Amino acid sequence: MGKRVEDLIILANRQINQGFFLLEAKSLIGLPVILPGQFLQVRVDNAPQTFLRRPLSVHDVNYERDSVSLLVQVLGEGTRMLSGLKPGDTLNVIYPLGNSFTLPGKGExxxxxxxxxxxxxxxxxxxxxxxxxxxxxxxxxxxxxxxxxxxxxxxxxxxxxxxxxxxxxxxxxxxxxxxxxxxxxxxxxxxxxxxxxxxxxxxxxxxxxxxxxxxLENLMACGIGACLCCVVNTSEGHVCTCTEGPVFNIRTLLW
Amino acid sequence: MVDLSVKIGKLVLKNPVMTASGTFGYGAEFDDFFDVSSLGAIIVKGTTFEPREGNPYPRMAETPSGMLNAVGLQNKGIDYFETKIYPVISRYETNVIVNVNGSNIDDYVQLTKRIEKLENIPAIELNISCPNVKMGGMAFGTNTVSAREVIRAVRDVYSRTLIVKLSPNVTNIAEFGVIAQEEGADAVSLINTLLGMAIDIKERRPKLSTVTGGLSGPAVKPVALRMVWQTAKAVSIPVIGIGGIMNADDAVEFILAGASAVQVGTASFINPVTASEVVKGIAEYLQLNGFHSPGDIVGNIKI
The missing domain is CATH 3.40.50.80 (Nucleotide-binding domain of ferredoxin-NADP reductase (FNR) module)
Incomplete structure (x- = not known):
């Protein structure tokens, strides 16, 4: 399943509480298959204070509208700027990234x-x-x-x-x-x-x-397993949260 | 017609653009985004003889126009590299270069000997400048005596192209370039990261588990450019420019300062296609300005 860099188009940006907002962004070329638990690396504006991308998890997916929803908390300069996005604005992302939750069986x-x-x-x-x-x-x-x-x-x-x-x-x-x-x-x-x-x-x-x-939501630089910054300590040693995770079975974590 | 090819030691690169070690994994991480073989070379993650777990998390902090890292050479060692990684990266139709690290001279030498046996690795980049390991690394590259010793020891056992990666954490980097040249290195690459620090004022704690780490990104570019210029004037072997290159214009600046080739590093974290865009942009610049090859503009500034 291929990762890609793409400019998504903002369909909606709704504040849902003080400091929290819900973005809906559309793919003009059609969404790739996105698994639950995967995330996007979102580019803010590359200004000095928001140099790196921000990892945001996929909150919801709507294949009919080719849109993904992102639930975001304003924590710093990057998320504050994202909170100001308006319908029609572009959102440059790398996605879909990471592994996914293991889905349950019938009746579980x-x-x-x-x-x-x-x-x-x-x-x-x-x-x-x-x-x-x-x-x-x-x-x-x-x-x-x-x-x-x-x-x-x-x-x-x-x-x-x-x-x-x-x-x-x-x-x-x-x-x-x-x-x-x-x-x-x-x-x-x-x-x-x-x-x-x-x-x-x-x-x-x-x-x-x-x-x-x-x-897990460890600090990341690349999001694609190249920089080795977002590591978590597991029974197999340090592994990247961005590629081996962000979803981990608790048995593998050294908690 | 523009011919982008350049020569570094015995290596012929189809273009002067490489990826900086530690920013491009083993190449495969970027396969989804572009044809990695279109680059002049890829320099893979820093490798050591024994496996290394690297430093504890957190090992990264975003800083204005850059980032600090303290990864600490996490890698699975040469045995794993030979059996698992080498067969995979051998498929790239470009130069794959290994960044070689050690805690002592014998480490460097033993690792180099193993890598020389790998037919599809035509060059090594000798890393005497990693700021994030307690033993070795930058300790070698910031002392003229030990720098000379390790370069000499590795040169003695390695007949292919030897690139020495220099530390900017010295008073006079050109001096280290001269030492590398005197000891038979085919090229020098610079700069590795600048030693830096960031503090979380809310927690009153360093942002990195190791307190200090290596600064990279556009924040270091003017310093890197100055160091490339100084070193290129002092040596006759090729200089490979590294430090905050985000686009082709930045790369052209380094070439004008005296670099024969460049490495794209941190930019690949933000835009994974950067290195490929830099190749195209350099060609366009040369074409537009009536030059035929990158060599026409190396060090070609009016002062």
């Missing part, structure tokens, strides 16, 4: 666990998991109720459980405190979010011997 019970903006790669995964005939549930964790991101699309693929650290909505605490997360016997848990959150979910899954994959 899967849990998608997303922390904040970490829910980004889980929507497209959830849709694919449903197509595979899996039963999908979603657990999303946020700092407080005002930080909750629009999860209406997740509702269409399964039951959604919310946890907030201050208890202003849903379960007080973390995803690992949600009763459904703790009590059910999941066949698979897929996870993306801040590293401490992923580690605690990986620990919970490991203790119960549940298949668990996490999507």
């Amino acid at each position: 019970r899967v849990m998608l666990a997303g922390g904040g903006c970490g829910m980004a790669p889980l929507l497209y995964l959830g849709r694919k998991a449903r197509e595979c005939g899996a039963e999908v549930s979603v657990a999303l964790g946020f700092r407080n109720s005002s930080r909750i991101l629009d999860f209406s699309e997740f509702r269409k693929i399964g039951e959604v459980f919310i946890a907030t650290e201050d208890g202003t909505e849903g379960t007080r605490g973390f995803i690992t405190d949600i009763p459904a997360f703790r009590e059910s016997n999941w066949d698979r848990i897929y996870c993306c979010g801040p590293e401490p959150m992923m580690k605690s979910i990986a620990k919970a899954a490991g203790e119960r011997d549940i298949f668990c994959e996490v999507s």
